[in-house]
Amino acid sequence: xxxxxxxxxxxxxxxxxxxxxxxxxxxxxxxxxxxxxxxxxxxxxxxxxxxxxxxxxxxxxxxxxxxxxxxxxxxxxxxxxxxxxxxxxxxxxxxxxxxxxxxxxxxxxxxxxxxxxxxxxxxxxxxxxxxxxxxxxxxxxxxxxxxxxxxxxxxxxxxxxxxxxxxxxxxxxxxxxxxxxxxxxxxxxxxxxxxxxxxxxxxxxxxxxxxxxxxxxxxxxxxxxxxxxxxxxxxxxxxxxxxxxxxxxxxxxxxxxxxxxxxxxxxxxxxxxxxxxxxxxxxxxxxxxxxxxxxxxxxxxxxxxxxxxxxxxxxxxxxxxxxxxxxxxxxxxxxxxxxxxxxxxxxxxxxxxxxxxxxxxxxxxxxxxx
Numbered sequence: 537x538x539x540x541x542x543x544x545x546x547x548x549x550x551x552x553x554x555x556x557x558x559x560x561x562x563x564x565x566x567x568x569x570x571x572x573x574x575x576x577x578x579x580x581x582x583x584x585x586x587x588x589x590x591x592x593x594x595x596x597x598x599x600x601x602x603x604x605x606x607x608x609x610x611x612x613x614x615x616x617x618x619x620x621x622x623x624x625x626x627x628x629x630x631x632x633x634x635x636x637x638x639x640x641x642x643x644x645x646x647x648x649x650x651x652x653x654x655x656x657x658x659x660x661x662x663x664x665x666x667x668x669x670x671x672x673x674x675x676x677x678x679x680x681x682x683x684x685x686x687x688x689x690x691x692x693x694x695x696x697x698x699x700x701x702x703x704x705x706x707x708x709x710x711x712x713x714x715x716x717x718x719x720x721x722x723x724x725x726x727x728x729x730x731x732x733x734x735x736x737x738x739x740x741x742x743x744x745x746x747x748x749x750x751x752x753x754x755x756x757x758x759x760x761x762x763x764x765x766x767x768x769x770x771x772x773x774x775x776x777x778x779x780x781x782x783x784x785x786x787x788x789x790x791x792x793x794x795x796x797x798x799x800x801x802x803x804x805x806x807x808x809x810x811x812x813x814x815x816x817x818x819x820x821x822x823x824x825x826x827x828x829x830x831x832x833x834x835x836x837x838x839x840x841x842x843x844x845x846x847x848x849x850x851x852x853x854x855x856x857x858x859x860x861x862x863x864x865x866x867x868x869x870x871x872x873x874x875x876x877x878x879x880x881x882x883x884x885x886x887x888x889x890x891x892x893x894x895x896x897x898x899x900x901x902x903x904x905x906x
Contacts, residue, residue, distance in 0.1 A: 569729030623825020687729025
């Protein structure tokens with residue numbers, strides 16, 4: 537399939553031209569089975585310009601040192617654990633690292649409360665198992681086992697959401713770089729190039745603490761939220777624009793002023809004070825992450841394109857802000873009302889947003905979620 541025929545192309549599909557240009561221009565040593573050198577991987581993630589003039593777009597906005605540590609970990613025999621609050625681009629960075637290193641970001645195990653040990657190790661084709669008995673032909677490899685056999689990067693999303701006994705399935709894999717299959721008396725060993733990138737956060741409900749034995753097998757890199765408002769505005773504007781193009785929304789790219797309003801609201805509510813530090817605020821129960829800000833802008837673009845004049849404005853932002861902030865129908869409603877009256881109403885340039893939010897309340901779209 538081409539990028540035009542799928543809703544969300546994988547990183548190696550969407551940025552195939554950039555990956556090919558980097559690999560062609562890269563003359564530095566490459567670890568076994570890597571598509572490019574560690575230095576080129578960092579360039580792919582953070583962006584740059586190649587000697588032939590090819591522009592590599594930045595995929596992650598953040599500390600160069602953090603990215604270098606992450607890539608350096610993948611060169612060693614240690615697995616990489618990306619930790620951060622929701623919305624700090626852990627999955628995004630994981631996908632692009634896998635695409636740059638092994639050209640395949642799709643070897644993924646998604647962690648949930650229902651993830652089974654078979655998802656990490658292997659399963660069975662039960663029709664063949666019953667007909668032929670245990671055999672390699674009846675074995676169904678997990679994405680991790682496929683990565684071990686091909687020397688690729690296996691991604692594990694939301695590791696801390698998996699039950700503890702499933703998490704510990706990784707201990708032998710990461711320690712011995714091997715996976716025993718006792719039913720076949722097999723000991724499958726990983727080939728050079730195999731590694732694991734896992735993501736985890738400890739803010740959401742339903743997370744399971746990792747055992748010390750498993751945590752020791754990872755090198756942990758903590759991804760912080762965007763350091764400045766300008767950084768966050770740049771991230772939200774870029775990603776929302778990409779989403780708009782991918783979804784073919786009939787709306788103009790979002791104006792930076794509208795993006796900045798959303799980002800400032802989220803940052804102020806997250807930090808518990810206004811940007812000038814003069815007004816203390818209560819924080820809602822949700823994380824109000826950068827990813828949620830992107831969703832608010834993209835949702836507003838959809839409304840503007842299909843039900844408005846194509847230009848994102850206060851009316852389109854209001855309902856998205858409401859849905860993002862009010863997660864708890866009682867406590868968050870009070871927090872949002874207080875913020876509207878104490879902050880939004882007092883900013884002359886935000887009066888249109890205040891009116892739009894008030895109109896939602898009076899038109900039956902209650903901030904209580906009822």
